[in-house]
Amino acid sequence: MINPRTQELKNSRAESWEPKIAAFLCNWCSYAGADLAGTSRREYPPNIRIIRLPCSGRVNPLFVLKCLMDGADGVLIAGCHTGDCHYSEGNYYARRRFAILKKLFEFLGIDPRRFQMAWVSASEGDKWVKVVKELVEEIKKAGPILAKS
Amino acid sequence: MKIGVFICHCGTNISATVDVEKVAQVTSKLAKVHFSTTYLYMCSNPGQELIKKAIKEKGLDRIVVCSCSPSLHEKTFRKCAEEAGINPYLVEIANIREHCSWVHRDKKEATLKAIDIVRLAVAKVSRDKPLVKTYVPIEKRVLIIGGGISGIQSAIDIAFAKYPVTIVERESSIGGRMARFDKTFPTLDCAACILTPKMVTVSQSQYVTIYTCSEIEEVSGHVGDFKVKIRKRARSVDINKCTGCGACYAKCPVKVSAKFDMNLGLRKAIYVPFPQAVPNVPVIDRQNCLWFSAKNASGGTKKACGLCKKICNFGAIDYDMQDEIIEEKFGAIIVATGFTQFDHSVYGEYGYGKYKDVVTGLHFERMASSSGPTGGKIIRPSDGKEARDVVFIQCVGSRDEQKGVPYCSRICCMYTAKHALLLKEHNKDAQAYVFYIDIRAAGKNYEEFVKKVQDEYGAIYLRGRVSRIFEKGGKIIVRGADTLSGAQIEIKADLVVLATGLIARPETVKLAQMLHIPYDQNRLFTEAHPKLAPVETVTSGIFLTGACQSPKDIPDSVATASAASVKALGLLLQDKLEKEPLIAKVDRNLCSGCRACVVACPFNAIDMKEIEDRALKCKRDVAEVVEGVCTGCGNCTVVCRMSAIDIEGFSNRQIMEEIEAL
Ligand code: FES
Numbered sequence: 001m002i003n004p005r006t007q008e009l010k011n012s013r014a015e016s017w018e019p020k021i022a023a024f025l026c027n028w029c030s031y032a033g034a035d036l037a038g039t040s041r042r043e044y045p046p047n048i049r050i051i052r053l054p055c056s057g058r059v060n061p062l063f064v065l066k067c068l069m070d071g072a073d074g075v076l077i078a079g080c081h082t083g084d085c086h087y088s089e090g091n092y093y094a095r096r097r098f099a100i101l102k103k104l105f106e107f108l109g110i111d112p113r114r115f116q117m118a119w120v121s122a123s124e125g126d127k128w129v130k131v132v133k134e135l136v137e138e139i140k141k142a143g144p145i146l147a148k149s
Numbered sequence: 150m151k152i153g154v155f156i157c158h159c160g161t162n163i164s165a166t167v168d169v170e171k172v173a174q175v176t177s178k179l180a181k182v183h184f185s186t187t188y189l190y191m192c193s194n195p196g197q198e199l200i201k202k203a204i205k206e207k208g209l210d211r212i213v214v215c216s217c218s219p220s221l222h223e224k225t226f227r228k229c230a231e232e233a234g235i236n237p238y239l240v241e242i243a244n245i246r247e248h249c250s251w252v253h254r255d256k257k258e259a260t261l262k263a264i265d266i267v268r269l270a271v272a273k274v275s276r277d278k279p280l281v282k283t284y285v286p287i288e289k290r291v292l293i294i295g296g297g298i299s300g301i302q303s304a305i306d307i308a309f310a311k312y313p314v315t316i317v318e319r320e321s322s323i324g325g326r327m328a329r330f331d332k333t334f335p336t337l338d339c340a341a342c343i344l345t346p347k348m349v350t351v352s353q354s355q356y357v358t359i360y361t362c363s364e365i366e367e368v369s370g371h372v373g374d375f376k377v378k379i380r381k382r383a384r385s386v387d388i389n390k391c392t393g394c395g396a397c398y399a400k401c402p403v404k405v406s407a408k409f410d411m412n413l414g415l416r417k418a419i420y421v422p423f424p425q426a427v428p429n430v431p432v433i434d435r436q437n438c439l440w441f442s443a444k445n446a447s448g449g450t451k452k453a454c455g456l457c458k459k460i461c462n463f464g465a466i467d468y469d470m471q472d473e474i475i476e477e478k479f480g481a482i483i484v485a486t487g488f489t490q491f492d493h494s495v496y497g498e499y500g501y502g503k504y505k506d507v508v509t510g511l512h513f514e515r516m517a518s519s520s521g522p523t524g525g526k527i528i529r530p531s532d533g534k535e536a537r538d539v540v541f542i543q544c545v546g547s548r549d550e551q552k553g554v555p556y557c558s559r560i561c562c563m564y565t566a567k568h569a570l571l572l573k574e575h576n577k578d579a580q581a582y583v584f585y586i587d588i589r590a591a592g593k594n595y596e597e598f599v600k601k602v603q604d605e606y607g608a609i610y611l612r613g614r615v616s617r618i619f620e621k622g623g624k625i626i627v628r629g630a631d632t633l634s635g636a637q638i639e640i641k642a643d644l645v646v647l648a649t650g651l652i653a654r655p656e657t658v659k660l661a662q663m664l665h666i667p668y669d670q671n672r673l674f675t676e677a678h679p680k681l682a683p684v685e686t687v688t689s690g691i692f693l694t695g696a697c698q699s700p701k702d703i704p705d706s707v708a709t710a711s712a713a714s715v716k717a718l719g720l721l722l723q724d725k726l727e728k729e730p731l732i733a734k735v736d737r738n739l740c741s742g743c744r745a746c747v748v749a750c751p752f753n754a755i756d757m758k759e760i761e762d763r764a765l766k767c768k769r770d771v772a773e774v775v776e777g778v779c780t781g782c783g784n785c786t787v788v789c790r791m792s793a794i795d796i797e798g799f800s801n802r803q804i805m806e807e808i809e810a811l
Contacts, residue, residue: 020811022808022811028667028687029667031218031220032220032667032687034247034248035218035220035244035247035248037247037252038218038246038247038248038249038251038252039247039251041251041252042252043252043253043254044252044253046249046252046253046255046258046259046261046262049262049265049266049269049811050244050248050266051269051804051807051808052219053783053799053804054731054781054782054783054796054799055782055783055784057782057783057784057787058782058783058784058786058787058796058799059787060786060787060801060804061787063804063805063808066805066808066809067808067811070808070809070811071811072808072811083658083662084661084662084667086665086687086688086782087665087751087752087780087782087784088665088751089751089784090751090782090783090784093749093784093787097787121667121669122667122669122675122687123667123668123669123670123675124670129252
């Protein structure tokens with residue numbers, strides 16, 4: 001079943017498709033890193049929509065599934081580098097959880113490129129830009145998610 | 150529900166790339182949005198008044214402010230909403246500046262994205278719940294990590310306000326780098342003469358506790374209530390019994406090279422690093438002490454020395470002393486761990502650190518010091534002869550992205566100028582040559598000082614890089630280019646002094662991880678805001694001072710030290726601390742008591758509690774969050790099979806709603 005908004009999106013994006021990517025960023029490193037990219041006026045493609053969370057360990061795998069079901073063409077989870085999590089262990093949990101989710105996606109036949117993780121610290125504005133640019137390229141190659149469903 | 154949307158132009162910071170009027174127009178049509186408007190500077194007083202007026206006049210019950218990052222003004226707008234009579238947690242920030250207008254150029258695309266960002270925030274705010282702040286008590290004591298000039302100054306300031314403060318210092322004496330300097334630029338004050346009075350003040354204050362030979366082992370807790378484990382390494386001398394008479398190190402038969410003197414001189418196996426050490430109590434270097442090497446030798450056949458113990462009239466020597474772990478609580482922490490020198494051995498052109506007569510600025514400081522290993526003579530370490538022609542090379546390791554660090558170390562231009570001057574003062578016939586890239590003398594009386602060194606002390610400044618250094622006929626040959634005259638230069642020098650840059654200490658990453666504070670790609674601690682919060686970190690209650698945040702000279706270190714103490718004192722002056730209520734909450738009706746969250750919580754913030762279940766007519770265990778301990782990381786929410794535990798302000802419902810608005 002496709003919800004009405006998804007249908008609407010599907011119609012609106014029929015000709016000029018630009019990927020829409022949901023990104024879950026931990027508040028302490030990655031969100032601040034994306035802020036830094038802004039403060040240093042680094043340009044990147046506008047396809048990304050950021051959802052701020054306290055920690056990458058807050059991301060429930062259901063959120064990722066929900067994003068893809070609701071028409072996001074890709075999902076990114078970004079958190080602190082290993083060892084640097086503001087809450088000590090959150091990103092270790094996240095890393096394990098999403099390694100499994102990725103396997104599940106492969107099993108289900110969902111293009112694994114659609115779901116990625118990145119470790120971006122508060123001082124890595126440039127890395128954030130790089131991550132977004134590469135991700136947008138990848139998702140463009142993967143194509144619109146709705147066309148495949 | 151009546152949501153108000155307030156869009157900021159931020160001057161032209163936002164409005165140049167985002168059509169704010171269009172955003173207002175489109176978002177005003179969203180379901181639940183009752184009112185939408187724009188203003189030039191929402192954070193300004195008139196901007197906030199506008200919000201308050203709209204809340205009252207339009208009867209808004211929650212608001213979205215579309216502006217800069219929440220890290221900057223979330224608090225401002227929460228307070229503003231509160232003043233207008235709505236719960237401060239019914240406010241969301243749509244970050245359309247850092248995450249939109251500043252990173253996109255195309256106005257149409259940026260506007261569309263901004264609308265999406267606002268839509269997400271509207272979705273989130275629609276599921277916000279009114280929350281009340283919680284309060285936690287504060288431990289009214291400050292911990293200072295590092296006993297250099299920054300840590301000492303911070304401690305003096307805090308003690309002056311009559312709050313207890315503890316300094317943890319790794320070495321056997323406080324004083325840090327400054328204790329090794331001869332004179333300070335640009336005033337040429339003798340470093341020891343201005344530092345030692347401060348060391349004495351701090352050690353005599355009844356409010357200050359100093360732990361030397363000590364390191365931080367573990368940090369837990371949070372602002373107002375940090376629990377810190379400190380390892381006091383065995384000094385082998387009882388600090389309470391020792392009178393500092395010095396008989397022990399006079400008698401000690403072992404001589405090893407002194408790290409404090411950059412290995413230019415010798416010290417004993419039991420030693421104080423420098424005469425004005427605080428505390429003036431020796432420490433035994435167990436690696437070199439004969440008593441310990443005999444004890445550790447297999448079979449114990451060697452005869453143990455034990456001279457220091459025999460000579461000590463006060464019974465202060467204690468060979469059996471063990472490391473001790475102390476656990477203490479602090480309300481705030483000031484990090485003052487300082488810097489270390491860049492290791493120039495990566496540079497082939499400077500001889501990979503092989504040549505004895507190629508030294509660093511810190512070696513020069515020790516030589517210039519009259520109480521130093523050479524008695525104030527600038528010598529060639531290879532043969533001990535007085536140096537006449539001395540070449541100084543600046544920017545060693547600094548401003549070098551390939552082999553060093555990309556930043557400017559800020560103090561090397563000045564200390565090199567000082568060294569050139571001191572050289573002349575110590576030896577009338579000496580000649581200083583300085584290879585530089587740029588002279589950076591930004592500071593009060595700094596430029597004047599460099600001019601003086603060039604004009605009155607005859608230091609020859611050569612703009613250019615050194616291409617090679619090698620030894621020939623007992624001299625150090627320095628080859629380089631003077632880019633101003635275009636000439637190739639070769640100098641037969643007695644001594645080469647490298648102005649090695651300032652870099653982060655190797656253990657900073659470990660400390661950062663213990664304290665949960667961020668550091669940058671150069672492993673320097675990151676301040677909360679580069680302009681407006683230079684001594685704060687994003688972790689509340691932890692402050693930075695001195696060169697651990699970025700290279701600093703002494704005045705800047707002292708200034709940031711006082712700034713950090715004011716911040717810490719500001720905290721301690723509160724009766725109790727406000728704590729964000731964005732923490733976990735359990736729905737007891739849903740909780741099955743499986744304990745998955747208890748295991749997943751990194752902070753042990755979840756306990757089990759027995760409750761009386763009226764519906765089931767039985768007693769059962771449910772999870773309960775300890776409010777003061779929970780940090781709101783949300784790890785528990787993911788493991789809960791029943792979705793019984795959720796984070797206020799980042800609830801499952803809210804995030805789902807945001808995703809639907811994508
Ligand atoms: S806070 Fe960034 S990953 Fe946990």
